[in-house]
Amino acid sequence: MSIEVLNESGVPVDERAISDLARHVLDGMRVHPLAELSVLLVDEEAMAELHVKWMDEPGPTDVLSFPMDELRPGQLDGGAGDDGELDPGLLGDVVLCPAVAERQARQAGHSTEAELELLTTHGILHLLGYDHAEPEEHKEMFGLQDELLGSWREKNSAR
Numbered sequence: 001m002s003i004e005v006l007n008e009s010g011v012p013v014d015e016r017a018i019s020d021l022a023r024h025v026l027d028g029m030r031v032h033p034l035a036e037l038s039v040l041l042v043d044e045e046a047m048a049e050l051h052v053k054w055m056d057e058p059g060p061t062d063v064l065s066f067p068m069d070e071l072r073p074g075q076l077d078g079g080a081g082d083d084g085e086l087d088p089g090l091l092g093d094v095v096l097c098p099a100v101a102e103r104q105a106r107q108a109g110h111s112t113e114a115e116l117e118l119l120t121t122h123g124i125l126h127l128l129g130y131d132h133a134e135p136e137e138h139k140e141m142f143g144l145q146d147e148l149l150g151s152w153r154e155k156n157s158a159r
Contacts, residue, residue, distance in 0.1 A: 006039070017117075029148075035089055037091045037127070044097060063123045067092040121149055
């Protein structure tokens with residue numbers, strides 16, 4: 001799996017941990033092992049620009065997801081391309097804003113790291129086609145999010 005984490009936020013972040021978490025989430029969702037994902041961390045100004053441009057909403061937000069290919073969970077074997085070869089696909093981009101995550105973490109009473117874990121997982125689920133606009137969608141997406149984060153934290157507490 002190709003996971004690129006690029007920190008342009010000016011805030012120190014454990015890029016390796018974000019990459020490892022993303023790999024855990026994608027493995028847990030049975031996404032093709034050669035799928036590509038990009039995680040970009042930006043400052044509030046850059047996030048506000050993206051938020052206005054793509055969501056038509058003012059101010060910075062915590063996470064945005066930009067899906068590329070139509071990958072869905074359970075596609076371990078990918079899809080066949082024109083040449084019959086497996087096509088792992090480009091999952092897309094998750095953009096995080098650590099400054100917003102830090103404020104939200106304080107309000108929620110947990111660490112910025114825990115908030116970034118939640119936002120990374122949330123963003124990846126959006127890339128996989130999950131949404132939370134309707135009550136049933138919300139229940140499914142947040143249930144998966146809790147399950148994936150729980151297994152991630154259990155795995156890392158055992159180290």
